[in-house]
Amino acid sequence: MTKTLLLLANGFEAVEASVFTDVLGWNKWEGDGSTEVVTVGLHPQLQCTWNFSVTPEKLLHEIVLEDFDALAIPGGFEEAGFYEDAYSESFQQVIRHFDAKQQPIATICVASLTLANSGILANRNATTYNHPTSKRLKQLQDFGANVVNERIVRDQHIVTSSNPGTAFDVAFLLLEMLTSRENTEHVRDLMGF
Numbered sequence: 001m002t003k004t005l006l007l008l009a010n011g012f013e014a015v016e017a018s019v020f021t022d023v024l025g026w027n028k029w030e031g032d033g034s035t036e037v038v039t040v041g042l043h044p045q046l047q048c049t050w051n052f053s054v055t056p057e058k059l060l061h062e063i064v065l066e067d068f069d070a071l072a073i074p075g076g077f078e079e080a081g082f083y084e085d086a087y088s089e090s091f092q093q094v095i096r097h098f099d100a101k102q103q104p105i106a107t108i109c110v111a112s113l114t115l116a117n118s119g120i121l122a123n124r125n126a127t128t129y130n131h132p133t134s135k136r137l138k139q140l141q142d143f144g145a146n147v148v149n150e151r152i153v154r155d156q157h158i159v160t161s162s163n164p165g166t167a168f169d170v171a172f173l174l175l176e177m178l179t180s181r182e183n184t185e186h187v188r189d190l191m192g193f
Helices: 014-030 082-086 089-100 111-118 136-142 164-178 181-190
Strands: 002-008 035-041 070-073 105-107 152-155 158-161
Touching: 002 014, 002 089, 002 164, 014 035, 014 164, 014 181, 070 089, 070 111, 070 164, 082 111, 089 105, 089 111, 105 111, 105 164, 111 136, 111 158, 152 164, 158 164, 164 181
Parallel strands: 002 035, 002 070, 070 105, 105 158
Antiparallel strands: 152 158
């Protein structure tokens, strides 16, 4: 059984978190049964971007990082306070831990900026929110990443993506990294993709 740490910052986008719980949950019950997801936050109550509260299963100080095999991070909105948690040192230490172990790290949209802020994307290929009106690609470049303006970019064990519309594809890619292509296609089919 592989365990994925779904790391949630205040101001995260709920839809970007839910794809990981759904895809890996479907795999647990209908796929090869090998995946588990644990939601983890810095606070006992988290406020999503669109003003509802979520209670994470665990607080960061309650877990042992070595118990986990992969890291997933949804993006969020600056206006909702996303970067306050996401750029905090405790959040950044989690990212560096998984990178040092070369374990899968999957992010959606601006969550790639949390990786870049930690330093792990320096000279690596990555993307982030890429709407023409957005400043996020420039921010990613300023952190030292090699910006690739594609929907999803995988550089070794790290997956970054360009917008919320990529969410399910990122979750399926993480499932493939944790299991197999055949198993992932089976789960995709069961879920109607």
